[in-house]
Amino acid sequence: MNTKPKTVFRPKLFDKKVALVTGGGTGIGFAIATELSLAGATVWISGRSEEKLDDAEKRHFKETGLRLLTQPCDIRNATDVDALTSEVLTKSGSIDILINNAGGQFPCSAEELSNKGFMAVVNLNLLGTFSMCREVFNKYMSTHGGSIANITLGMNNGMPLMAHSGAARAGVENMTKTLSQEWIASGVRINCVRPGIIYTESGFDNYKGLGDDVLNKIVRSIPAKRLGTAEEVASAAVFLSSDGARYITGQSLAVCGGQSFTHLAIFEQEDKVGLIPYGALPLKARL
Numbered sequence: 001m002n003t004k005p006k007t008v009f010r011p012k013l014f015d016k017k018v019a020l021v022t023g024g025g026t027g028i029g030f031a032i033a034t035e036l037s038l039a040g041a042t043v044w045i046s047g048r049s050e051e052k053l054d055d056a057e058k059r060h061f062k063e064t065g066l067r068l069l070t071q072p073c074d075i076r077n078a079t080d081v082d083a084l085t086s087e088v089l090t091k092s093g094s095i096d097i098l099i100n101n102a103g104g105q106f107p108c109s110a111e112e113l114s115n116k117g118f119m120a121v122v123n124l125n126l127l128g129t130f131s132m133c134r135e136v137f138n139k140y141m142s143t144h145g146g147s148i149a150n151i152t153l154g155m156n157n158g159m160p161l162m163a164h165s166g167a168a169r170a171g172v173e174n175m176t177k178t179l180s181q182e183w184i185a186s187g188v189r190i191n192c193v194r195p196g197i198i199y200t201e202s203g204f205d206n207y208k209g210l211g212d213d214v215l216n217k218i219v220r221s222i223p224a225k226r227l228g229t230a231e232e233v234a235s236a237a238v239f240l241s242s243d244g245a246r247y248i249t250g251q252s253l254a255v256c257g258g259q260s261f262t263h264l265a266i267f268e269q270e271d272k273v274g275l276i277p278y279g280a281l282p283l284k285a286r287l
Ligand SMILES: CCCCCCCCCCC/C=C/C(=O)SCCNC(=O)CCNC(=O)[C@H](O)C(C)(C)COP(=O)(O)OP(=O)(O)OC[C@H]1O[C@@H](n2cnc3c(N)ncnc32)[C@H](O)[C@@H]1OP(=O)(O)O
Pocket: 103, 104, 105, 106, 107, 108, 112, 113, 114, 116, 117, 118, 120, 121, 124, 153, 196, 197, 198, 202, 203, 204, 206, 207, 208, 209, 210, 211, 212, 214, 215, 218
């Protein structure tokens, strides 16, 4: 028996539309692919690992009775990006919705971060996102229109251990504004979704080393007092991809449960607990 995931979108919202979700095999990307698929789109997912994509395809079919199409692609590799976009267009005929969700980083203090490490993260989050946008625009959207949603990370006030990623994500947000201006005449809308801290099994594996204490502090500093879910980010991305958002372009939508921990920090002293501006904490007490 299929126990279909819940969705707030209507079943045929994206009838005859083709969507491509990078990093769609896990976490937030998989939740977005699921929402788009339940809303009637033909959905392609990509990522570096063929195994993750196959697992996702099987899980999606088991949960929904619907198919996903898969193609491995490292978005930092121009040949891969060319092959992926050509394959989707050859097999499905259009790319109406592009979700640039693939991304990530490793936590590292600025003093220990090498140029190679900095560029690895910039190439993934900024250059990879740009080349996906450009290829899809040049090959399809420039003549047919469409919508693009870039998944970034809510750290516009900065975040310790994330100098590389913060710079890349800020780059994506600004690039998005420029592309929205250049491409609106072609009927292309492009926006960002800026998640706060979202629980995904795959994503959190990378941060285990920071420890439960850090995680607990983060949760207490979020006004909603909980982490977000992948489905909550998916709702925002799918709304921005829909006709309901037809007058929205060049914007960034935060999905963060209120003011995020990058602005406010938990303050604990002699049984008193409160929130203070993050910058007011002594350096070593920060994340
Ligand atoms: C208990 C939980 C507490 C939770 C607390 C949460 C706090 C913040 C959470 C923020 C929320 C964000 C969530 C997410 O973004 S979820 C996404 C999750 N996925 C990822 O983050 C992806 C994981 N990372 C990667 O896939 C790779 O690291 C990456 C693609 C970014 C780079 O891989 P690549 O293969 O290109 O790089 P290399 O391994 O070849 O390394 C290249 C150089 O990079 C430097 N490097 C690499 N790793 C480190 C490291 N850990 N520390 C320092 N430097 C590093 C290094 O210079 C490499 O060069 P060398 O090989 O010559 O040394």
